[in-house]
Amino acid sequence: MKKILFFLSLSLLMISCNEKQEKPIDDNQLTAEEKSDSTNIKTFFNTALTNGKSYEWLRDLTQNVGGRLSGSPEAQMAVEWGEKVMNEVGLDSIWLQPVMVPHWVRGEKEIATYTTNGVQKNVAICALGFSVATPNSGVLAEVIEVKSLEEAEALGDKMKDKIVFFNRPFDNTLIHTFKAYGGCVDQRVRGAAICGKFGAKGVIVRSMTNSIDDFPHTGTMSYGDLPAEQHIPAAAISSLAAENLSKDLISNPNLKFYFKQNCETLPDAPSFNVVGEIRGSETPENIFVVGGHLDSWDLGEGAHDDGTGVVQSLEVAYLFKKNNIKPKNTIRIVFFMNEENGTRGAKKYAELATLNKENHIGGLESDSGGHTPRGFSIDANSANTTLLQSWKKLLSPYGLHDIEKGGSGADISPLKDENVTLVGYRPDSQRYFDYHHTSRDTFDKVNKRELELGSASMASIVYLMDKYLYGDTPVKL
Amino acid sequence: MKKILFFLSLSLLMISCNEKQEKPIDDNQLTAEEKSDSTNIKTFFNTALTNGKSYEWLRDLTQNVGGRLSGSPEAQMAVEWGEKVMNEVGLDSIWLQPVMVPHWVRGEKEIATYTTNGVQKNVAICALGFSVATPNSGVLAEVIEVKSLEEAEALGDKMKDKIVFFNRPFDNTLIHTFKAYGGCVDQRVRGAAICGKFGAKGVIVRSMTNSIDDFPHTGTMSYGDLPAEQHIPAAAISSLAAENLSKDLISNPNLKFYFKQNCETLPDAPSFNVVGEIRGSETPENIFVVGGHLDSWDLGEGAHDDGTGVVQSLEVAYLFKKNNIKPKNTIRIVFFMNEENGTRGAKKYAELATLNKENHIGGLESDSGGHTPRGFSIDANSANTTLLQSWKKLLSPYGLHDIEKGGSGADISPLKDENVTLVGYRPDSQRYFDYHHTSRDTFDKVNKRELELGSASMASIVYLMDKYLYGDTPVKL
Known part of the structure; x- marks a missing residue:
């Protein structure tokens, strides 16, 4: 009787496990090229989930720097922190873009x-x-x-x-x-x-x-x-x-x-965007921007808004480098300053892109929190929108189903142009406004796996855009 | 200049909002019947998100009863709590199914x-x-x-x-x-x-x-x-x-x-499944079971495992009644006892179904936590699996993309038969094993909206199954 019960309970347990089986991509439905893409995407996810850096970066930024409103000493600390972590990843070049920002104090x-x-x-x-x-x-x-x-x-x-x-x-x-x-x-x-x-x-x-x-x-x-x-x-x-x-x-x-x-508005203060890049192996003059914003409101620790976007953006570069996947085009990581009250960093970045005649072919922004991945919002011409949507079969095994036309984000949208493909990362939004702009936006609200899945999701779409999007036309600002 | 800045910042704000627009179902892609279904599904979601009861029920169960391992005084309190909340919803009939359960104490x-x-x-x-x-x-x-x-x-x-x-x-x-x-x-x-x-x-x-x-x-x-x-x-x-x-x-x-x-295993103790139903308006002899398990481990409050499944199951009935949507078949809500260490409640339920010659045509179980909805796992014959998957266009606007063949759940799987369509509700799983079977599985880990979206997701698939699935063949156990 006990033996029967033992196997019965085991068989129930197996039902309970089997029912939740991982559903891999059916390789037969993929072309050879797609199989290779599928393998690289899986590699990004494996690395993020087993050797990811984003969670510890976020701990450092949120708990050792904390809230970092534009113009504050903490915002300056965050800039220095940004340079430090970009150096850790070993980007090909790293620099600061000076920008004057509003300076409001509570x-x-x-x-x-x-x-x-x-x-x-x-x-x-x-x-x-x-x-x-x-x-x-x-x-x-x-x-x-x-x-x-x-x-x-x-x-x-x-x-x-x-x-x-x-x-x-x-x-x-x-x-x-x-x-x-x-x-x-x-x-x-x-x-x-x-x-x-x-x-x-x-x-x-x-x-x-x-x-x-x-x-x-x-x-x-x-x-x-x-x-x-x-x-x-x-x-x-x-x-x-x-x-x-x-x-x-x-x-x-x-x-x-x-x-x-x-509260009081003081004179504008000097600050910086923090910028670093992996130089493209074939057409380095073509640039994909990947970013989030470094500043945050002062009440919490700026965890979901937008510490997660910052560390995920850098993790995109880390995932390419760690796996020795060399982008054709330049992947530029930007920690934008002053998204919350002025978007001066975003404007400065776009201004300099024009001034320096840079050729931006696309951008990806993460500024919707660090919750579990849901998809991407695409701000691009019809052909490129259709192209990005055709990648659903590669991305949906990772919970990335919502790949729809829409906006991208406040920091990259000044780069908008018919020939620039802008994308916003879209994690699940149900809990976001429980924390947004409050004292509750703290590190403990971020789940490590959800954060890392987001980094890998972002790396995956950057990889596909780098490989398949053409960017012959310079951005017109 | 200030005016320019004002409108610039407003326009940026609008970009930031527009990019995150709700994507409704394109009505032109739906038949008249599907439009009616789409409206009813939207009604379930609206009601759950504005007048849902599940969150307060869960607060009561987890914080006033707490952990409730089979055979414990708390498990008996949970049974009484179950009868009470079923009465609040005004189900057509409510009863207890006696079952002897293992009684292990820590x-x-x-x-x-x-x-x-x-x-x-x-x-x-x-x-x-x-x-x-x-x-x-x-x-x-x-x-x-x-x-x-x-x-x-x-x-x-x-x-x-x-x-x-x-x-x-x-x-x-x-x-x-x-x-x-x-x-x-x-x-x-x-x-x-x-x-x-x-x-x-x-x-x-x-x-x-x-x-x-x-x-x-x-x-x-x-x-x-x-x-x-x-x-x-x-x-x-x-x-x-x-x-x-x-x-x-x-x-x-x-x-x-x-x-x-x-710890010690004491003699088996008397306990109960708590059962209530909405009687079907056309073919009341056909039964859909909807359930979760009432018992939990003793270390935490049994919130995600499986307080959420219990309150979501009852909320399915509430959403039908509140909106005066009358199921053709009987919808039976079951709070199963002893899923965690014995599944005696599940076995007793199936045994009584056979004994009483009940005709079960389907079942839905929620026992994977109360996080944001992702989909359903279907354990059914090919024709019914295909039918359920055809509802994706009605369900995907609510984040329900993963509708795949798989298992259902430990409590309803004893009802498995070629002609019984069993479904497992599948919320996001990333955080689940942070809490599972620990002292951390407490009420504060459950998000109200995520819980309510789950209830409405479950009501939606029960509504579709009730309307479109035929159950001519009695269950053979």
Whole structure:
């Protein structure tokens, strides 16, 4: 009986294992050339998953440098760190591109509070990037809740001396969370510009997240062409605080909200893009850019945004070198500075590319987090888009199914041209806005395998682009 | 200039948002019937993502009941919890299926240590399920490291009075982590049966995980038909401890390893499967089973294994009822007892199905964690496999690309028959073995959206199976 049970339990165990078998590519469906590509792609994945460097690089960047907002001492440390790790990989050449960047500082931790029904509530807030400070005594005012810029604009003079509270939540029914972000972020970026015009005392904006929690999400804002005297302080409040405030405003519409923040925009500061390359073996004048951004918001450690993109980009070069796979064209790794509040690094990079008459044939950016791979978004002409989509059978065994037309990324998009093939790496997005621009964006939120699979995914598409894309036409900027 | 910068930054922002646009199904590619299906599927996802219940159910089960090994008071609490939540959903009928289950208890926390080069090292271990205890004084012996059952068997009498250390790691190059698990778990299940035969004093087995960390992973083992006097204690040691011990054995091959554990197998205990159903509107005699397992290992909270499968299964019923979508056939939700160490609940369920001449036409199991959806594994005849794969265009917008032939799950596979279509839900597996069977398998590791997307994915395939699969032939068990 025991023996029967033993084999029964073993056979159940085997069912349980067999059911989860690896599905290799059916070699019979591949041409000889595709088999060779398939082998090289497998090599990238094997190396990343067994000898990857990205996770330890990320640990170093996030835990020893930490948050690294443009202009900060940490951003300068990150530049030095970037040179160091590029040297470790042994790139053919490494240099810094000087660029002046905005220098906004948060100052002391923000505070916010209101009292309703005799109960004082402390509210989790943080200043938005580029916001002015409140007066030293803070701002105390009644609150008007709105769901859109249009609704705010329609208030006109009614918002004078009030705090305007933007509270349109993410549409959680959208499967791709970046779409929900795109549907809300106008409140954060433009809210203060609209309300400053009508004499509001400040704006508070519901945090950009799918979840209900008590972490405020910072991010950039702009006063547009509003005169300086109309600039009003702008803060993000946590989604939980937004829900509570909205309820409290129903029972107590005249409650007064208080907040105080101490942020300041200092004069522009010198900084750098960090650049390194593997020189092409056949047509080194043709360049593929692979990059992420080195700066991050100050609240967390800049792990998923965008430490992961930085270390994955460098790991692309490492995977080529470690496996002695020599690209025909030049693979250039760029750690862009200042994506978060200005994209000055991206602009400088494109400006120099024009100035130096460089021939960019393509680019790949990783700035959507370091979660498990899902695919790529392609910003290219139809022929090249079709070509990239034809690689699905080589890429889908690695979970790379979503290979669709779309944008690439903020740092490489200034290179956009009919003949330049730009690609954005697209990992799974479900958890991304739990961490984005908050104190929770820390190293421990990144999974080693997910990160490494991303590096190998990126190396694979760079390998295919290097081999099969032609880049005869110089980029026209 | 400021205005230019404002619009430039806005346009960059828009690029950054547009590039991540939701890609809806192209309606022109769908038949009228498929459009209706597409609408219902979207409804499942919208409801799960905005009014889902699974996350709060999971919080309750994991945090108020906790780990719930078969035969424990917590397992009985989980049964009562199961009845309660099924009642909340308002299923047409709810009942318990009595089943006798193994009752193994861990006892006091295990300890393990060894001394090398004058340094005493404490080792993270845990007893394997069904293992005997060590003597009260523990086991102290020299260690022989092996990488496989074959290597152990070949040692023969050389292992007498020794501790055999099974140290074959996961193959991290396998993209699907369950495959790596399948390639190692024989060491855990059968190691002690082989070594007990030759008079070893105990076995210690490297934890079943992709990562290097200090958490021991428990799991079931078996002595097979070995006489009781040859049963030797079996423990898992953390992957980090395994790496260190392996190194220390090189410099100090005669080091003595000590461990002590206090576990015990008590007489079988009474327990239950919890069952509830929505009665079919047209052919209620045809049954689809949807389930996960209610029991869990004792070390954590049984969150990903398999609290998520339990709450997702119930959410399938909730999504049908909430949206007033009436299945033609009966949808039966089952919380199986004792998947982890015996699958007695599964066997009892299948036995009763035969006894009661029930006509099962299909089943769906969720027991691979609660991470982001990837697809389904199909265990069915060719015609039905092809039919399920034809639904890819309806399912792929939700990240469900991997719809392949394979196994289903340990709890529904006893229903296997040529005419029964069994399906396993397959979420992303990259992080799963970071938590599996450890103290880390806790509620906080589950992401709300990922969990809810899984529920809706499951409801969608049940909806399609209910509508399009015919089940004229009774199940033959």
